[in-house]
Amino acid sequence: EPEVTQTPSHQVTQMGQEVILRCVPISNHLYFYWYRQILGQKVEFLVSFYNNEISEKSEIFDDQFSVERPDGSNFTLKIRSTKLEDSAMYFCASSESWQQNQPQHFGDGTRLSIL
Amino acid sequence: AQSVAQPEDQVNVAEGNPLTVKCTYSVSGNPYLFWYVQYPNRGLQFLLKYITGDNLVKGSYGFEAEFNKSQTSFHLKKPSALVSDSALYFCAVRDGKAAGNKLTFGGGTRVLVKP
Numbered sequence A: 001e002p003e004v005t006q007t008p009s010h011q012v013t014q015m016g017q018e019v020i021l022r023c024v025p026i027s028n029h030l031y032f033y034w035y036r037q038i039l040g041q042k043v044e045f046l047v048s049f050y051n052n053e054i055s056e057k058s059e060i061f062d063d064q065f066s067v068e069r070p071d072g073s074n075f076t077l078k079i080r081s082t083k084l085e086d087s088a089m090y091f092c093a094s095s096e097s098w099q100q101n102q103p104q105h106f107g108d109g110t111r112l113s114i115l
Numbered sequence B: 001a002q003s004v005a006q007p008e009d010q011v012n013v014a015e016g017n018p019l020t021v022k023c024t025y026s027v028s029g030n031p032y033l034f035w036y037v038q039y040p041n042r043g044l045q046f047l048l049k050y051i052t053g054d055n056l057v058k059g060s061y062g063f064e065a066e067f068n069k070s071q072t073s074f075h076l077k078k079p080s081a082l083v084s085d086s087a088l089y090f091c092a093v094r095d096g097k098a099a100g101n102k103l104t105f106g107g108g109t110r111v112l113v114k115p
Helices: none
Strands: A005-007 A010-013 A019-024 A031-037 A043-050 A053-057 A065-068 A075-079 A088-095 A110-114 B003-005 B010-014 B019-021 B024-026 B031-038 B044-050 B056-058 B064-068 B073-078 B087-095 B109-114
Touching: A005 A088, A010 A019, A019 A031, A019 A088, A019 A110, A043 A065, A043 A075, A075 A088, B003 B087, B010 B019, B019 B109, B024 B073, B031 B064, B031 B073, B044 B056, B044 B064, B073 B087
Parallel strands: A010 A110, B010 B109
Antiparallel strands: A005 A019, A019 A075, A031 A043, A031 A088, A043 A053, A065 A075, A088 A110, B003 B024, B019 B073, B031 B044, B031 B087, B056 B064, B064 B073, B087 B109
C-alpha cells in the first residue's frame, strides 16, 4: 500500500537554527498537509497546500514557517529560526482530492528536538 | 469552530471482550468524522470515516463506529479486542460548513488490551 514517507525520523537542532523537514506524499495525491504534536498535547493542524500554494494555515503557522514543493515528489516544511517551543512531532499528510470526505494519509513523523 | 473530545485518556479491556472508545464532536455544519490509530513510533493510520448514510460505519481490522447525531457522538467499537489492538486512538472531525480541509483531533485515547 502506498505510504507517505518522512525524513529524517529524528532531527536535533540548536535554537535559532533553520531546519527543513522533508516529506514524500503518496504519488497520485494532490493535497498536502503538515500537522504537529507537542508531547502530551493534541495533534494540531499547521498548513494545507495545493497547486503550489498555501490553501489554509493556522495561527501557529507564522512567518517563521514556510512550505515548498521543490520538485514533483517532495514537500518540505522549513522553520527559519527555531525556538524551544518548536520541539514536537511533525506529521506530513496527503489526500487524493480536496473533497472533505477524503481521508488524509499520514507519514510516521519527524521528531524535532530543539536544544 | 470545530472541536472533538475524547473523554477517556485510557481504556483497559481484556482480550476477547468488546472495546469502545468514545468521541464527541462539535461543528457548525455537517460533520465529517474520522478515526485514526497510532502504534508506537508510527504515524496516524486511517481506520474509518463517516460522511453520510448509514450510522454504523465499518472499517479496517474489524473496527466499526456508530454515528449518533442527537448525541453528537462517533464512538469506535470492536466486538472482540485483540492484544494487538493496543495503541493510541484519535478521533478527528472536519466541519462541512467550513472552508478548507483541516482536521481537528481529539486528545487521543490509549487502549490497553490485556491477554
